[in-house]
Amino acid sequence: MKADSNLERVLSSGKFAVTAEIGPPMSASADPVRKKAEAMKGSADAFNLTDNQTAMSRMSSIACATILIQQGMEPVVQMTCRDRNRIAMQSDVLGASALGVRNILCLSGDHQSFGNMKEAKNVYDVDSIQELMILRKMRDEGKLWNDDELEVAPQLFLGAAANPFADPFEFRVTRLGKKVTAGADFVQTQSIYDMERFEKWMGLVRARGLHEKVHILAGVMPLKSHKIALYMKNKVSGMIVPDAIVDRMRNAKDPKEVGVRICEEQIAHLKSIEGVHGVHIMAVNWEEIVPRIVSEAGLTPR
């Protein structure tokens, strides 16, 4: 075991894993985090805390992770390269580890032009693959990137993102391979709506044998409304939403119910794909629906 996190144990034992995302609040109070966490407890093996998602300042993912640990839940800390250079990154990793964080997801981060402070300067001292290299060295060699010895090395289960729907498509599997080489133990994908393309991508992943080197958790995002489906299709770059899904949401009498059903159907499909070791549920601003989806998808108890 690299980190002996719950997520690592579940995945190593060959069980189908579930992770779910929690969006930190724009607040200095721990209460909203506790409330969301309480509502989701027992519905996943570990919970991702997003890191200033879409480049808006929110409570730090490490602080939220600490609150989750106090609630007896396991966090996955998301850490982007947008807001910290390698000095801050390594410092954050040591701090997070000292507070009990065992899973860290390495990300480039959304560009600040998406956010509410577009005039900010980004960092990008390193990219997400270099972040993996740095964190793996800290864990495996007990050294900072410059070779300074750490008194105690962090225990980490390292995650990365993969987007089968971004371009150039033929490079997407190469990029996953690079992340595996750099140290990714698990991967969470972008939300999947275009199952055909995801299957095609998984085929290429298997052809390279990557599914045996890294745990792939397939990303799903339940749709709340037709408007959100359209937004995902037209406004979110690196996302493909087929018309069939948009139409189903448009024609729905109860869009939320249909959104949940689509998500459950997707999970059932994803479970059947060779090399998919779990699902990652991103119910943005709708976290309370996660326990129901997990239960109805037959993935409880956790």
Next chain:
Amino acid sequence: MIIGEQKPLKEICEILEGHRRILVAGCRSCVAICLAGGEKEVGILAESLRLHSDLRGKGWEIDEVTVERQCEKEWVHDIAPRIEGKDAVLSIACGVGAQTIQAIYPKVRALPGLNTSNMGAPMEPGIFMEKCGGCGDCVIHLTGGICPIVRCAKSLLNGPCGGSQNGKCEIGKDTPCAWEEIHQSLKELGRLDLLEANIPPKDWTPSRSGGPRKIVRPESVIGEAEKLMRGER
């Protein structure tokens, strides 16, 4: 070349507030090619300022000059007679030119009339694109002759992020994804193998992170004695 863009007239007028005898100074190099600070632009700007002064009763005396290369002190020395009696030089050369004027004429205020944007190239008439990040440690032999440092919005060194779609960057449909271009270029070159290797964290010391950069070419450096002999100004 250096790409720049003139500041809006309103901002220039605000910057000029409190000055009277003003020399508008352009440059015949990069900023002339990108149609921002050459002789023609100097003429138009000077005329606009005279008009503004007449309409608003500013009492500005506007003179104009265009230097061959405003970043080289030899050329800037030559305009000493035109600087005489002025209380401000409005430079529409790049920031290097404006600073050279300030260094040579410490008693006159050098004011910026142009925003220096980037190191780029003319793409088609009237369109200029940033091309080089000036990082001090070029990597384009690994990236198909395309600079990821500045042409990728995140300066990624190991391929496109998840926001690249249909050849465009996630920041906007007008911005090509540099990594899509790199992929395309390496494919044409038959060198997609270069994309398989992980590039480790970059050493940014030759970049701005090492502080202001200075390049010394020892064979060209002349000693104090020789400077005196040559009558260096």
